Amino acid sequence: MLDERKAAILRAVVEEYIDTALPVGSSHVVKSSGVHVSSATVRNDMATLEQEGYLLQPHTSAGRIPTEKGYRFFVDNLGQPASLRGSEAIQVRSFFEQAHGELEQMLQDTSKLLGNLTTYAGVVVSPTPTEATLRSVQVVGITDASALVVVVLSNGAVEKHTIELAQPLSAKQIGAASVHLAKHLTGMARSDVRPLPPSGDSATDALCTQALGSLGREGGEEPDQVFVGGTSQVARAFDAIETVREVLGILEQQYVVVTLLRDVLDRGLQVAIGTETGMAPLAECALIVAPYTVEGESVGTIGVLGPTRMDYPQAMAAVAVVSHRLSQRLTEG
Amino acid sequence: MLDERKAAILRAVVEEYIDTALPVGSSHVVKSSGVHVSSATVRNDMATLEQEGYLLQPHTSAGRIPTEKGYRFFVDNLGQPASLRGSEAIQVRSFFEQAHGELEQMLQDTSKLLGNLTTYAGVVVSPTPTEATLRSVQVVGITDASALVVVVLSNGAVEKHTIELAQPLSAKQIGAASVHLAKHLTGMARSDVRPLPPSGDSATDALCTQALGSLGREGGEEPDQVFVGGTSQVARAFDAIETVREVLGILEQQYVVVTLLRDVLDRGLQVAIGTETGMAPLAECALIVAPYTVEGESVGTIGVLGPTRMDYPQAMAAVAVVSHRLSQRLTEG
DNA sequence: CGCTGGCACTCGGTAGCATCGACTGCCAGG
DNA sequence: CCTGGCAGTCGATGCTACCGAGTGCCAGCG
Numbered sequence: 001m002l003d004e005r006k007a008a009i010l011r012a013v014v015e016e017y018i019d020t021a022l023p024v025g026s027s028h029v030v031k032s033s034g035v036h037v038s039s040a041t042v043r044n045d046m047a048t049l050e051q052e053g054y055l056l057q058p059h060t061s062a063g064r065i066p067t068e069k070g071y072r073f074f075v076d077n078l079g080q081p082a083s084l085r086g087s088e089a090i091q092v093r094s095f096f097e098q099a100h101g102e103l104e105q106m107l108q109d110t111s112k113l114l115g116n117l118t119t120y121a122g123v124v125v126s127p128t129p130t131e132a133t134l135r136s137v138q139v140v141g142i143t144d145a146s147a148l149v150v151v152v153l154s155n156g157a158v159e160k161h162t163i164e165l166a167q168p169l170s171a172k173q174i175g176a177a178s179v180h181l182a183k184h185l186t187g188m189a190r191s192d193v194r195p196l197p198p199s200g201d202s203a204t205d206a207l208c209t210q211a212l213g214s215l216g217r218e219g220g221e222e223p224d225q226v227f228v229g230g231t232s233q234v235a236r237a238f239d240a241i242e243t244v245r246e247v248l249g250i251l252e253q254q255y256v257v258v259t260l261l262r263d264v265l266d267r268g269l270q271v272a273i274g275t276e277t278g279m280a281p282l283a284e285c286a287l288i289v290a291p292y293t294v295e296g297e298s299v300g301t302i303g304v305l306g307p308t309r310m311d312y313p314q315a316m317a318a319v320a321v322v323s324h325r326l327s328q329r330l331t332e333g
Numbered sequence: 334m335l336d337e338r339k340a341a342i343l344r345a346v347v348e349e350y351i352d353t354a355l356p357v358g359s360s361h362v363v364k365s366s367g368v369h370v371s372s373a374t375v376r377n378d379m380a381t382l383e384q385e386g387y388l389l390q391p392h393t394s395a396g397r398i399p400t401e402k403g404y405r406f407f408v409d410n411l412g413q414p415a416s417l418r419g420s421e422a423i424q425v426r427s428f429f430e431q432a433h434g435e436l437e438q439m440l441q442d443t444s445k446l447l448g449n450l451t452t453y454a455g456v457v458v459s460p461t462p463t464e465a466t467l468r469s470v471q472v473v474g475i476t477d478a479s480a481l482v483v484v485v486l487s488n489g490a491v492e493k494h495t496i497e498l499a500q501p502l503s504a505k506q507i508g509a510a511s512v513h514l515a516k517h518l519t520g521m522a523r524s525d526v527r528p529l530p531p532s533g534d535s536a537t538d539a540l541c542t543q544a545l546g547s548l549g550r551e552g553g554e555e556p557d558q559v560f561v562g563g564t565s566q567v568a569r570a571f572d573a574i575e576t577v578r579e580v581l582g583i584l585e586q587q588y589v590v591v592t593l594l595r596d597v598l599d600r601g602l603q604v605a606i607g608t609e610t611g612m613a614p615l616a617e618c619a620l621i622v623a624p625y626t627v628e629g630e631s632v633g634t635i636g637v638l639g640p641t642r643m644d645y646p647q648a649m650a651a652v653a654v655v656s657h658r659l660s661q662r663l664t665e666g
Numbered sequence: 667c668g669c670t671g672g673c674a675c676t677c678g679g680t681a682g683c684a685t686c687g688a689c690t691g692c693c694a695g696g
Numbered sequence: 697c698c699t700g701g702c703a704g705t706c707g708a709t710g711c712t713a714c715c716g717a718g719t720g721c722c723a724g725c726g
Contacts, residue, residue, distance in 0.1 A: 025689055038699050043690065061689045061705045102493075104437075112585070140469040140485040150483060150491055152473040158483055158493045160435075231564050232581035241574050248565035252445070358718050371670050376719065394676045394718050 002054075006045050007078060008035045010054055013046075014066045014074040018309045023063030068274040068308070071286065075271050075312050082313035084321055088117050096325045103127075103157070108227045110302065110326060115230015117318040120237055120306030121251060125258055126225040127292075127299035127330070132157065134193075137185045139178040139211055144168040149211045155294070161214035169203060177207040190215070224300075226254040237307045238284070246281040251305070261301045264289050270316070274308050284308055288315050290323040294330045302326065335387075335406070339378050341368045343387055344411040346379075347399045351642045354572075356396030401607040401641070404619070408604050408645050415646035417654055421450050429658045436460075436490070441560045443635065443659060448563015450651040453570055453639030454584060458591055459558040460625075460632035460663070465490065467526075470518045472511040472544060477501040482544045488627065494547035502536060510540040523548070557633075559587040570640045571617070579614040584638070594634045597622050603649070607641050617641055621648050623656035627663045635659065 002010065012033030016024045026042040029035075035042070046064055049055045054070040057063070066074065084092065095113050099106050107124045114122025132153035141147045144165070151159040180199045193215060196208050228251050235244050250256055260279060264272045264287060272278075272287045286308045291298040302323050304315050335343065345366030349357045359375040362368075368375070379397055382388045387406060388397040399407065417425065428446050432439050440457045447455025465486035474480045477498070484492040513532045526548060529541050561584050568577050583589055593612060597605045597620060605611075605620045619641045624631040635656050637648050 023689085027689085040691095040699055040701090041697085044698090047691075057690085059706065060691095061687095062707075063689065135475065136471065136473040136483075138469065138471060138483075138485075142468065142485075142487065142489045146489070148485055148489060148491065150469075150471075150485055152471075152475075152481055152483055152493075154475065156475045156479070156481060156495065158481065158491060160485075160491045162489065230585070232578050232585055235568065235574060235578040235581055239574065241568060241572065241577070244574070244577065245565050245568040248568055252563070252565055356718090360718080372718095373670055373672090373720095374668085376721095377669090380720075390719085392677065393720095394716095395678075396718065 002049075002073070005035050005037070006049055007073075008033050009042055009045050010049060010066070010070060011074060011078040013055060013064055014070060014078070017065050018311055021309060023058055023065050025063035028063070066309075068276070071273045071308055071312070072276075075273070079313045079316070082317045084117070084314075084317050088318070089321075091117065092321055092325060096329050099329060104225065104227075106329075107225075108229065110322065111227040111229030113229070114302060114304055114318065114322055115233050117322070118304050118306065118310075118315045119230075119233050120304050120310060120315065121231055121234050121247075122229040123251075123257060123261065123301075123303045123305060124227045124229075125261055125301045125303075126227070127294065128224060133187055133189050134185050135187075137178075137181045137211075137215075139174050139181065139207065141165075141169065141171065141174045147174060147207075149214055151215065159215075161211075163207075163210045163214050166206070169207065173201070173203050174207070176201060177204045177211070180204055181208055181211055224258050226257045228257070234305075237310075243284055247285060247305070250279065250281055260287070261289050261303050264303075265291060265301055271312065286310050286312070288312070288319045290319045292323045292330070293327040296331075299330075335382075335385075338368050338370070339382055340406075340411060341366050342375055342378050343382060343399070343403060344407060346382075346388060346397055347403060347407040347411070350398050351644055354642060356391055356398050358396035361396070399642075401609065404606045404641055404645070405609075408606070408649075412646045412649070415650045417450070417647075417650055421651070422654075424450065425654055425658060429662050432662060437558065437560075439662075440558075441562065443655065444560040444562030446562070447635060447637055447651065447655055448566050450655070451637050451639065451643075451648045452563075452566050453637050453643060453648065454564055454567050454580075455562040456584075456590060456594065456634075456636045456638060457560045457562075458594055458634045459560070460627065461557060466520055466522050467518050468520075470511075470514045470544075470548075472507050472514065472540065474502065474504060474507045480507060480540075482547055484548065492548075494544075496540075496543045496547050499539070502540065506534070506536050507540070509534060510537045510544070513537055514541055514544055557591050559590045561590070567638075570643075576617055580618060580638070583612065583614055593620070594622050594636050597636075598624060598634055604645065619643050619645070621645070621652045623652045625656045625663070626660040629664075632663075 009029055012029045013024045016028055016032060026039040026046060029042050030039050046055060050057065050064065053067055054073060055064040056067050058065060092113065099109070107126055111122040111124040132155040134151060135154050136152040138150045139147055140150060147163055147165055149161045149163060176199070180196065184196050185193060193212060195212065198205055231248060231251065234247050238244050238247065260277065263278060270289065274283050274286065277285065277287055284307060285305055287303055287305050289301055289303040292300050292302055302319060304319055306315065342362055345362045346357045349361055349365060359372040359379060362375050363372050379388060383390065383397065386400055387403040389400050390397055425446065432442070440459055444455040444457040465488040467484060468487050469485040471483045472480055473483060480496055480498055482494045482496060509532070513529065517529050518526060526545060528545065531538055564581060564584060567580050571577050571580065593610060596611060602609070603622065607616050607619065610618065610620055617640060618638055620636055620638050622634055622636040625633050625635055635652060637652055639648065
């Protein structure tokens with residue numbers, strides 16, 4: 001553990017480095033840290049901090065910059081929780097007041113909101129389909145060879161699944177299947193869905209089986225959607241263009257992003273710094289995550305991806321507020 | 334108009350510059366253009382080409398680079414239509430063979446495909462709701478205070494609209510409205526929708542009116558969705574980080590992108606180069622667009638956004654092929 | 667008349683070099 | 697244990713000289 005003065009020095013270095021992206025020298029620390037000792041003393045402490053792995057020198061005769069361990073200590077012990085600046089709080093409030101319509105559109109916009117609030121990239125992973133009950137099941141013929149199974153869930157989500165018809169069916173036959181399905185499925189949870197009792201008509205039964213199949217299959221396998229907002233911020237946050245490319249490359253891979261966020265959350269982290277993300281190309285990035293909930297149950301994740309020298313307190317505040325508001329919004333419908 | 338040799342020189346400059354991003358000198362042209370004259374002659378011609386606005390010199394004693402006008406001439410008169418490289422053709426084919434499921438997911442993936450094929454950013458604007466007829470209309474209660482109008486169109490699209498209920502309604506009442514709506518609307522085009530004849534029950538009628546309202550309103554006002562793929566390519570394509578930021582910033586604004594593509598297409602252009610895009614921040618970009626169709630009718634747009642020094646023939650081929658395949662895929666369902 | 671070889675000239679980019687200054691580490695003394 | 701002082705390091709900055717790719721122009725040739 002660090003004694004008080006070293007902690008104060010570390011904090012000063014981290015804060016100043018976050019601010020300026022320039023290595024921080026002992027004299028700057030004296031000016032800004034509130035520790036009233038000479039720069040020589042600070043130098044000694046900084047040397048110790050370096051030995052212990054909290055700081056490093058890009059080269060002799062330069063100031064110090066924080067290491068991952070340094071950021072980690074800062075986040076865990078030194079970052080005084082920030083709250084949003086007024087204008088940002090307003091931005092959040094008005095966003096959720098006028099948020100409307102399609103869930104997906106809203107999540108997309110939420111990712112942009114996160115991007116705007118933090119000047120880093122905002123990420124939103126769509127809710128995993130909750131164990132909602134089926135409110136309505138319907139089959140609608142589209143062409144001779146295809147039909148659509150439309151399912152409405154109690155949480156307001158609408159699913160559609162295309163199924164191929166082996167042979168053309170009359171409107172009446174499709175209607176019969178639709179009714180049959182609705183009768184037996186309405187009100188059930190998806191996981192409780194069982195094969196239907198025979199209806200007496202073989203074409204109807206075949207169609208019902210197909211519909212059930214699509215329901216069970218897609219419900220499980222459908223990948224979570226990911227929305228990324230503020231990609232241009234990434235270009236702003238890093239100045240090495242190579243890094244920008246890599247980070248953007250990662251953000252394009254939906255599956256990777258989902259895994260990443262989930263993984264971090266599963267490890268019980270709120271913040272993953274550099275290699276803690278588990279992804280080599282993100283060595284210079286930090287990730288802040290938070291789950292959001294519907295009726296108290298965690299259903300999805302939001303996050304912010306920025307440089308390791310991101311403004312942690314501010315970004316953490318933004319993520320916390322947005323996840324909270326989003327949960328509220330989704331819960332109350 | 335340019336005489337044959339000047340055209341050949343211009344082509345050589347454009348092609349080489351696209352390849353290397355370096356100003357092209359007269360001796361390079363001699364080596365690569367196939368015109369068998371001395372470099373001095375080429376120099377004279379290049380001076381002329383510069384006077385006429387096809388080329389420019391970044392500074393005295395440097396080679397020439399194409400101007401917008403130069404690119405334009407190249408695209409209109411010199412670019413021999415390319416076809417995709419074998420591996421790319423395969424990529425496209427296998428993509429559309431295994432394309433499945435949700436329209437939106439597919440369009441998203443299509444934008445990525447375009448990005449991969451061209452190494453620039455791929456853009457897809459979702460189909461404007463075609464004048465499909467209504468296949469099914471259904472009202473499903475979600476909570477006491479809200480219900481969902483689910484509409485299936487003949488093209489397989491599913492729309493949902495949330496409506497707020499003034500007061501709780503029984504399942505029976507909602508069912509009645511649902512049936513009433515279905516009876517009168519099924520088979521109609523959206524634009525033909527008229528107020529319904531009274532059903533005899535005032536609650537039912539109120540609900541129907543609301544449902545109709547949501548249908549008409551959202552159908553018109555819903556903004557087109559935009560999918561952008563390959564943003565990391567943007568970071569690859571430009572080396573000025575400032576440009577990267579600007580371009581990414583533009584690509585984030587869905588509305589701007591839709592307008593941009595539509596605008597270019599409306600002007601009858603296939604390619605918009607630099608200021609032809611009409612957007613100042615895209616001065617260093619070129620945009621290739623193509624509509625895609627469903628049953629012969631143009632319903633949406635795809636495009637590729639890259640640097641002005643993009644490989645036009647190749648990118649145009651990619652856009653053409655993808656738009657063609659996409660149209661096919663959407664038409665056959 | 668158009669093309670060419672030759673030539674003087676331009677100017678961005680690179681390498682070498684001295685300087686500057688922001689740092690550090692260390693030490694001797696309070 | 698802290699501090700002022702001091703020598704030393706090393707990137708950044710600015711200067712100069714030089715190189716070379718590339719130009720424009722011109723006189724001469726077919």
